Amino acid sequence: MFTGIIETLGEVTALEKKAGNLNISIKASITPELKIDQSVAHNGVCLTVVHISGNIYTVTAIDETLQKTNLGGLTIGDKVNLERAMVLGSRLDGHIVQGHVDQTGTCTGITQADGSWIFSFAYDASTGNPTIEKGSVTIDGISLTVVDSGTNTFKVAIIPYTHEHTRFNTYEVGSIVNLEFDVIGKYVAKLMGKAVGSRQ
Missing domain, CATH: 2.40.30.20 (Elongation Factor Tu (Ef-tu); domain 3)
Incomplete structure (x- = not known):
C-alpha cells in the first residue's frame, strides 16, 4: 500500500x-x-x-x-x-494507492497558470475507469486531485515543488504516463454498473 x-x-x-x-x-x-x-x-x-x-x-x-x-x-x-510502501500508523498524506496501474494515459496539454502548471491527460474510457471533479487520481505514482473531468480526459494542477521533485518536469505533449484510478471510485463504478445491468 x-x-x-x-x-x-x-x-x-x-x-x-x-x-x-x-x-x-x-x-x-x-x-x-x-x-x-x-x-x-x-x-x-x-x-x-x-x-x-x-x-x-x-x-x-x-x-x-x-x-x-x-x-x-x-x-x-x-x-x-x-x-x-507506507508504514502502518503513519500519516496518509496522499490517498490510498495500491501500486497496481490500471492503464496508461497520454499527456495532451501543458499550460502555465500563474506559478503553477495545468497538465491535461486523455485515456481509453472503454475500461470504465472514472475520474470526478476534486477526486483523486495517481499519475506515475503521484497522488493528485482532478481539477477538470471529462469522459476520457482530466486535468491536474501541479505546484512548483511537485514539478521540480517528480517526473512532471520531463513531460511533454505525447508523454505516456501510468494511471491508477481511485480504488473507492472503481468499486462504486463497478457496483453501479452491475446494479444498472440487473434492471435491464
Missing part, C-alpha cells in the same frame, strides 16, 4: 531482458535503506527489490507489467518516481 507521495527520483542505470521479464537497475538515494523482498513503487508500479549493490538496486517487471505500463519504454538515464 502506498500514499502517492513521491520520496525521491531514481535513475535507470541498466536494463536486462530475460525471456519476457525485464530487470531494471536503479540508482537512488534510498537504496541504502532498502532490503531484498521490499516493495517499492516505480512510476506507480509496485515491484519487488531482488538485488542491491552499493547505491543501486534491481527490480523485475514481468511481461504483463511491461505491456500495461510505461516501464517497457524505459531507457538508461530515465528518471523514475519512487515511493516505498
